Amino acid sequence: PPGTGKTTIARLLAKEAGYEFQQLSAVFSGVADLKKAFEQARMRRAAGQATLLFVDEIHRFNRAQQDGFLPFVEEGIVTLVGATTENPSFELNGALLSRAQVYVLKRLDDEALASLLDKAEVHEGRKLPLEPEAREALVALADGDGRYLLTLAETLLNIGAAKPLSTKELGQILQKRSPAYDKDREEHYNLISALHKSIRGSDPDAALYWLARMLGGGEDPLFIARRLIRAAMEDIGEADPLSLLLANAAKDTYDFLGSPEGDLALAQLVVHLAAAPKSNAVYTAFKAAQRAAKETGSLTPPAHIRNAPTKLMKDLGYGKGYAYDHDVEGGFSGQNYFPDGMERRKFYDPKGEGAEARTKERLDRWAEQRKRQK
Numbered sequence: 330p331p332g333t334g335k336t337t338i339a340r341l342l343a344k345e346a347g348y349e350f351q352q353l354s355a356v357f358s359g360v361a362d363l364k365k366a367f368e369q370a371r372m373r374r375a376a377g378q379a380t381l382l383f384v385d386e387i388h389r390f391n392r393a394q395q396d397g398f399l400p401f402v403e404e405g406i407v408t409l410v411g412a413t414t415e416n417p418s419f420e421l422n423g424a425l426l427s428r429a430q431v432y433v434l435k436r437l438d439d440e441a442l443a444s445l446l447d448k449a450e451v452h453e454g455r456k457l458p459l460e461p462e463a464r465e466a467l468v469a470l471a472d473g474d475g476r477y478l479l480t481l482a483e484t485l486l487n488i489g490a491a492k493p494l495s496t497k498e499l500g501q502i503l504q505k506r507s508p509a510y511d512k513d514r515e516e517h518y519n520l521i522s523a524l525h526k527s528i529r530g531s532d533p534d535a536a537l538y539w540l541a542r543m544l545g546g547g548e549d550p551l552f553i554a555r556r557l558i559r560a561a562m563e564d565i566g567e568a569d570p571l572s573l574l575l576a577n578a579a580k581d582t583y584d585f586l587g588s589p590e591g592d593l594a595l596a597q598l599v600v601h602l603a604a605a606p607k608s609n610a611v612y613t614a615f616k617a618a619q620r621a622a623k624e625t626g627s628l629t630p631p632a633h634i635r636n637a638p639t640k641l642m643k644d645l646g647y648g649k650g651y652a653y654d655h656d657v658e659g660g661f662s663g664q665n666y667f668p669d670g671m672e673r674r675k676f677y678d679p680k681g682e683g684a685e686a687r688t689k690e691r692l693d694r695w696a697e698q699r700k701r702q703k
Contacts, residue, residue: 458485467481525564
């Protein structure tokens with residue numbers, strides 16, 4: 330994440346190892362800048378000086394440019410340290426990754442941020458003009474970003490407050506920071522995954538939190554609505570079949586009202602889905618049926634359930650022996666509806682939760698009846 334010390338670590342590595350530190354930003358640099366950096370590193374090497382080349386936001390270089398690093402890394406012209414706020418598995422070439430070691434930095438916790446503030450005060454030789462509660466609020470406002478926290482601290486030290494500021498006064502001086510959220514990057518997928526899995530795990534409180542995080546970060550509410558419809562199908566299914574109708578109704582409500590009123594429809598749906606009984610039986614059954622259809626796709630329906638609109642078809646036995654289930658006592662004939670030459674298979678196995686419990690009871694009763702009719 331931003332503000333966790335990536336550049337600082339690279340500088341410390343170079344200093345400790347006695348390397349020349351050279352920095353490039355992939356945002357502002359091109360092929361010409363890379364060539365110049367490599368040539369300078371080659372000249373230093375000839376003079377007995379090693380180079381640590383630090384490339385910030387390395388994922389901004391395209392695949393071809395990333396390939397350009399390989400010969401210089403392999404030859405030892407530079408020791409490459411790349412920093413990225415993205416998942417390197419997605420954004421960097423496999424060839425480059427295979428020659429590197431990946432270190433994952435985490436957002437700074439409150440203890441680390443508080444330590445940074447202490448060090449800033451020692452460096453400046455004075456205390457921040459904050460009441461204890463306001464100091465905690467300042468740490469919370471930084472949201473794990475050490476660089477941002479130090480920027481805020483610098484602002485407060487420069488205003489020359491006559492007395493310690495309260496939390497309210499602090500809020501009036503410092504603008505609220507936008508949540509760290511990039512709608513087309515990894516965090517986008519991490520948060521929607523967290524929302525979906527909180528619903529699957531039947532935790533409405535956590536699900537509401539992730540919904541609020543996404544909406545607060547500027548996510549498209551209709552993207553969220555699409556995932557909620559998917560959750561209603563995949564994770565709740567026949568345990569509460571009305572959930573799918575409610576999911577579509579929430580989407581239509583948001584479409585009709587927009588924000589902020591329509592956000593409440595999504596929140597109501599999130600609570601309903603998280604609190605609903607869960608079953609993925611239809612989801613797994615359909616997957617199994619798809620596999621079976623792929624394996625046996627050339628088999629034809631048995632003759633007794635084929636349509637017979639012509640005399641020739643009737644003469645061939647189409648529809649012969651078909652039992653019309655509505656005319657059978659109990660409304661269940663127990664006939665075979667699988668293709669000839671295919672053993673009966675069981676795809677749908679109800680979980681027995683919510684409304685699916687009644688479905689399971691009926692299917693078990695009909696299965697016993699089929700056995701008796703054999």
